[in-house]
Amino acid sequence: MSGGGTQKSLRKALGALKDTTTVSLAKVNSDYKELDVAIVKATNHVERPAKEKYIRAIFSAVSATRPRADVAYCIHALARRLSKTHNWAVALKTLVVIHRALREVDPTFHEELMNYGRSRSHMLNLAHFKDDSSPNAWDYSNWIRTYALFLEERLECFRVLKYDVEMDRPRTKDLDTVELLEHLPALQQLLFRVLGCQPQGAAVHNFVVQLALQMVASESIKIYQAISDGTVNLVDKFFEMQRHDAVKALDIYRRAGQQAERLSEFYEVCKSLDIGRGDKFIKIEQPPASFLQAMEEYVREAPRVSTVRKDQVVDNKINAPKEVLAIEYKNTQEAEARPPSPPPPEPVKVEAPIAEPPDLLGLNDPVPDTKDLDEKNAMALAIVPVSDQPPSTAPIHANGTTGWELALVTAPSSNESATAASKLIAYTMMQSEETIRM
Known part of the structure; x- marks a missing residue:
């Protein structure tokens, strides 16, 4: 036990030394001294939440009122912090800063973050991150990877929906069929990443993990409400859809039922951890099985748009030469209807002057x-x-x-x-x- 405690104390001292050195270098070499110091102190090796004043300094640097160069530099500094660290506390606290900025800063930060991801390797790709300094750190690393996937999917959902489902009012109840079939899968994929954030092992009782999990759980409520509104809208349009769209809608409806069951289990875990205080979570009800059967029967009998379109294309291809021939025939008739122009002489028919010899002398x-x-x-x-x-x-x-x-x-x-x-x-x-x- 004493050996483990000594190793842990040594790791903390080494992390503090790294943070101090980084801050000193930022004060000397950086053109953004205050911002670099705030980023280091908000994402240091200390295994507890960062101080609010440092997080607010970062938010100020990425707001819409700041020059785009300053915002790009801040995002680059956060990405560099993520890519170079092998410490779970630094990685998790950096992700928390990014998550909070997505929730609390204007939507221009979403766009800048996506632009950075398109121009470089995506900063939220932590699929290979691990901190193997201890068994607990391994559990923390596992949860950090799933948390990063959620944030990455959150940006992708924003790209599809063109708005943030947490910050704006859900719009799925007013969409047409085409937009519903595009937006609902994106929301369901985001909810799938939420369900993946259920902590395991030592991560269940880590305070920093619980802080991040609380934000994820609170967002899941609005995500599920948007999916529910969209599903009701989809059901209203379902029995008028062509078969191709009805098959997609049926898959969305089935997945919504499966995710509702898993989300209930996720909320039970959150309640046991006193996350969200329980009363904020919505009650989830499963749709009747008879309605799902009616939808499946409709899909089997729904009209096939693709077949009709294919037949129309074939008919057009078959009739195309006929139309050309008809035009040529019409032109021929018009030509015959016009007064005939004197035909060119045919040298072959020279028998006419031989049969009736002309008066060549012209006397x-x-x-x-x-x-x-x-x-x-x-x-x-x-x-x-x-x-x-x-x-x-x-x-x-x-x-x-x-x-x-x-x-x-x-x-x-x-x-x-x-x-x-x-x-x-x-x-x-x-x-x-x-x-x-x-």
Whole structure:
């Protein structure tokens, strides 16, 4: 026994020395001397609650009236205190300061704390924290880890709800279905972390643990009231939901019943420890089992929105080509309804002038304007395909003939080219005849 007492006394002396050294360094090197001293003294190694004046100094540093740089520095100093310590008293008292700031300072502190967590590793992640200096310290460490999870979930709930359920009036009774299905799971997860804060072993009788547990228990009342109001609102909308939403709502309703039973046990533990004085805790009643059965039957028969939407998508995909074809057909009909434009001449149909030989000499027709005729003939002959050779290398006939006559003579001798040339000459003659007749 004497050896254990000596070790405990030595640990306390070492902790006090560390605190004194930290305070001395803060007074010399820090630009925020007063704040650093307040943080060290509010979270020192002494195994009893911190003095209120140091906590108030910290709250003043993180209020909305202070520059954001000061608030960020204070949060950084608290996070550094948490990350470097292996002493349960320092860790627990730091968490208590943060918890009280969430409850007593304006909501801007919530936002600054979340911003710090997004930019760096989350300061409330104490999953690996342990103080193995004694068996009691091990029990304290276990409770500190669950307490840190509660505070972390408290911030997450604030992010989802956009308000603090402890500081503001619950709004779940006025939400629509979509918001209810988002807010109620967040509140139930927060209540799950509350139930995890039930102390075990030596932590049951530790005064600092009981102080923090009292804040957790008092918040659980408002959390449960918000869940109850939301559940009543959800039940009112339940029998009009589609199946997808009804399944989620049924899971929420079942979990609410399970948590109500566990919360009653949690309150019994708190009453036995004289936490909350018993009369502050609400009476929890279980819903009738018949109502749960009616909800389950409705879920089995509820309409499936996803199936309807899927059928609509398939129909749209099937009908999409038909709509395009209908538009094309309509355009075709409109085109047919309009006065027909003169179709382009078809070189293939050259039998018509052969069947009825035209008066090529034009003896019975008036004499056309020679200049107009030459221009039209030149335009018609300009589309005759010429050989791939450049104009400068075109062959010259012995009698000096060049131009389109020579191009026709020297064109490729393939059947395709010959046929195209003959059809083009015939077409030119037809155009000349029509011009003469005009």
